Amino acid sequence: MAQLSAVNKYFWKYKYRFSLGILFIVASNYFFVMAPQVANYVVGKLQQALPGVHQANVRKPIIKDALLSAFIDWVDKFAYGKLVLICSVVIILLAIIRGLFMYFMRQTVIVMSRHIEYDQKNEVYNHYQKLDAGFYKTHATGDMMNRMAEDVSRVRMYTGPAIMYLINLSTLIIFALVNMLAQDVQLTLIVISPLPILAVTIYFVNMNIHRRSERVQAMLSDLTTNAQESYSGIRVIKSYVQEKAMLGFFKKNSEEYRKNAVGLAKVEAIYFPSMTLIIGLSTLVTILIGSQVVLHDTSKVGLIVEFVMYINMLTFPVSAIGWVASMIQRASASQKRLNEFLDAEPEVKDKSVTSPANFDGDIEFKNVTFTYPNTGITAIKDFSLQIKKGEKVLILGKTGSGKSTLAQMLLRAYNTDSGKILINGVDIADMPFRELRDNISYVPQDVFLFSDTIASNISFGLKEKAAQDRIEGAARFASIHNEIETLENGYDTLVGERGVTLSGGQKQRVSIARALIKKPQLLIFDDCLSAVDTKTENEIITHLNQYLSNKTAIIITHRIFTVFNFSQIIVLEDGKILEHGSHEQLLGSGGYYAKLYKKQVLDNYN
Numbered sequence: 001m002a003q004l005s006a007v008n009k010y011f012w013k014y015k016y017r018f019s020l021g022i023l024f025i026v027a028s029n030y031f032f033v034m035a036p037q038v039a040n041y042v043v044g045k046l047q048q049a050l051p052g053v054h055q056a057n058v059r060k061p062i063i064k065d066a067l068l069s070a071f072i073d074w075v076d077k078f079a080y081g082k083l084v085l086i087c088s089v090v091i092i093l094l095a096i097i098r099g100l101f102m103y104f105m106r107q108t109v110i111v112m113s114r115h116i117e118y119d120q121k122n123e124v125y126n127h128y129q130k131l132d133a134g135f136y137k138t139h140a141t142g143d144m145m146n147r148m149a150e151d152v153s154r155v156r157m158y159t160g161p162a163i164m165y166l167i168n169l170s171t172l173i174i175f176a177l178v179n180m181l182a183q184d185v186q187l188t189l190i191v192i193s194p195l196p197i198l199a200v201t202i203y204f205v206n207m208n209i210h211r212r213s214e215r216v217q218a219m220l221s222d223l224t225t226n227a228q229e230s231y232s233g234i235r236v237i238k239s240y241v242q243e244k245a246m247l248g249f250f251k252k253n254s255e256e257y258r259k260n261a262v263g264l265a266k267v268e269a270i271y272f273p274s275m276t277l278i279i280g281l282s283t284l285v286t287i288l289i290g291s292q293v294v295l296h297d298t299s300k301v302g303l304i305v306e307f308v309m310y311i312n313m314l315t316f317p318v319s320a321i322g323w324v325a326s327m328i329q330r331a332s333a334s335q336k337r338l339n340e341f342l343d344a345e346p347e348v349k350d351k352s353v354t355s356p357a358n359f360d361g362d363i364e365f366k367n368v369t370f371t372y373p374n375t376g377i378t379a380i381k382d383f384s385l386q387i388k389k390g391e392k393v394l395i396l397g398k399t400g401s402g403k404s405t406l407a408q409m410l411l412r413a414y415n416t417d418s419g420k421i422l423i424n425g426v427d428i429a430d431m432p433f434r435e436l437r438d439n440i441s442y443v444p445q446d447v448f449l450f451s452d453t454i455a456s457n458i459s460f461g462l463k464e465k466a467a468q469d470r471i472e473g474a475a476r477f478a479s480i481h482n483e484i485e486t487l488e489n490g491y492d493t494l495v496g497e498r499g500v501t502l503s504g505g506q507k508q509r510v511s512i513a514r515a516l517i518k519k520p521q522l523l524i525f526d527d528c529l530s531a532v533d534t535k536t537e538n539e540i541i542t543h544l545n546q547y548l549s550n551k552t553a554i555i556i557t558h559r560i561f562t563v564f565n566f567s568q569i570i571v572l573e574d575g576k577i578l579e580h581g582s583h584e585q586l587l588g589s590g591g592y593y594a595k596l597y598k599k600q601v602l603d604n605y606n
């Protein structure tokens, strides 16, 4: 329950709407409990009208409410027939008024819960965006999605229906009990005694159903993931002729799900009729006890009618206590899961005092060491390098040597264990990291395009809306313009899951165009030409040569680019510099670079 205090700020935010909601709940119950009192009065009148009934045997109801009391005094003047008619109309009117207030109650409280759900989803989404790469590496996307969708919805069940039912029940109990106790304390205690038993029974049955339905949900989610994976990997499944094996696996999971779902359906099948039975029994007990009371005291006929009506009113809300309690428990568990993420602080964050990012100078790695916290792998070891403004640097190295990690360090996706990265003499850890990232364009190895148009994907990093010729210019530099033009909708073609499927090489070039359009101070290309042919690759590199003439660029690759005149070439091995120098120097040294050059370039000419 303490976990749910995290949503109190939202109740405060919507305090006026919430207060109005409470007012409507109170008003609806205020009118609700009037009907039994009117009925009691009418029954008394009926008794009086019956031949042979002594006046002393008719008890006048004790009415505490001034409004109702005034009405009874007024209606009392009428003859029996007219009185019954007026009272019937009033009972119908009371029901309508209550209905109206219930409508307003839902309009305020349930609508408030929808607003809170919206706010909370935004809060969670916003917080996710603040968390750093380390967090994303240690948490599964499915889990994060679940918390934002499922858990927020469960918390909404608390901020809306649960709160509404609780307040409704409390006010109804207070109103009904005040009236009942004022009339007959002993009878009140007897007739309400089955209600707690009803609430507790329903709570336990409900928890059982909940446990079962959780299991069924988890199985369904596994089944969906299983099916989704099969569809995504359908080409692999078909090429390895594994359809039968996959079907067998799916059937096994499916069978397990079926068994549990049937079990749940059986419990539910018993649950609802038995709940109705228990509710019916409570009314029956009241009638039974009431009839015994009336046998001894005929003046209490109207009172028994009134009490039966109260019990009828109370049984459903009381039986809902169990349901509300398990709803609150679930919401509390969900909020706990949400709090775990909302309390997570990013490791990488701005310092309280920052220096503005200024790229008008050299970039310097000074004895940088970095270990991935989740795996303990030290990917960069005492790495030092100076890159002058405007230089083009090629970073080569075997897979796993730490090339991508270097790029991540420059973007400050992680903090260094030791050492510093300076730009124009300022430690990047002292710069506002948004400003730092604004000045860097990074093209990652694993290209990602959003389900949007090609134009939107290219202009993604821009704050302002990009003009068409600017988008096309970037696409031309990335050697993708001509191919986009051949598509039916050109730059307005939808890509991603809902659109046209671009080839790996096309996606890489759209991603390069996205980096170029930003006109950053520093560009980092992380092996982002692996899926394009050598001719296109040379074309892009030549374009980049023009585009990058005054920009600093770091190009990470496994391939040698002959058209590019790199200022420095670095060969990394196990997070350290193995070779460092110009093309001529490294070629002369006969090391990794020279061998790679021979293999990739010279052998191609022979």
Ligand SMILES: Nc1ncnc2c1ncn2[C@@H]1O[C@H](COP(=O)(O)OP(=O)(O)OP(=O)(O)O)[C@@H](O)[C@H]1O
Pocket: 137, 372, 374, 375, 377, 378, 379, 397, 398, 399, 400, 401, 402, 403, 404, 405, 406, 445, 527
């Ligand atoms: N997010 C991560 N969490 C934990 N360890 C990682 C992570 N990313 C990389 N590593 C590890 O750090 C080391 C360096 O990886 P990195 O991706 O920088 O190499 P790379 O030279 O870019 O390789 P490739 O050429 O295959 O892209 C590897 O041992 C890798 O397993």
